Amino acid sequence: MKRFDQINVIPFIDIMLVLLAIVLTTATFISQGQIEINLPTANSAEQIEDQTKKLTITINTENKIYLEDKQLDLDSLSSALKNIDKNTPIVFKVDKQVVFEKFVQIIDLLKTHKLEKFSIITIEQP
Numbered sequence: 001m002k003r004f005d006q007i008n009v010i011p012f013i014d015i016m017l018v019l020l021a022i023v024l025t026t027a028t029f030i031s032q033g034q035i036e037i038n039l040p041t042a043n044s045a046e047q048i049e050d051q052t053k054k055l056t057i058t059i060n061t062e063n064k065i066y067l068e069d070k071q072l073d074l075d076s077l078s079s080a081l082k083n084i085d086k087n088t089p090i091v092f093k094v095d096k097q098v099v100f101e102k103f104v105q106i107i108d109l110l111k112t113h114k115l116e117k118f119s120i121i122t123i124e125q126p
Contacts, residue, residue: 036060040096042122055084058093063102074105081113090118 037060057077058066065072067080090110094103110118 037093037095040094040122042124054089054091056091056093057106059095059098059102059106061095061097063098065102065106074109077106078109078113081109081115084113084115086114087117088115090115091121092118093121 037058056066056068058069060066065074065077067077072080092106110116
């Protein structure tokens with residue numbers, strides 16, 4: 001009878017690599033929503049079609065403005081919007097606790113740059 005002197009660790013390494021791939025994939029999906037906002041609800045919410053080339057403007061509870069997850073002030077946002085194509089769809093996410101004046105300032109800025117193709121994201125009321 002042959003004596004068993006070694007442990008085969010190759011199956012253990014294969015299992016660990018699969019677990020590592022699962023963890024890395026899951027961690028990538030979790031980190032997507034970096035700006036925490038509490039969206040308002042609406043009764044007349046409509047589903048918008050998924051547009052691949054859209055621009056996202058977000059305002060969080062601290063009234064900080066983000067353009068595609070990059071924090072900007074109003075002047076920087078205005079400069080960034082100058083180069084945007086007029087037909088680019090804009091998705092507007094605003095926390096429900098944001099001061100209405102900040103909302104109006106952003107809408108006015110969009111209108112100034114003739115960017116009138118925008119949607120306001122809300123949560124549909126159950």
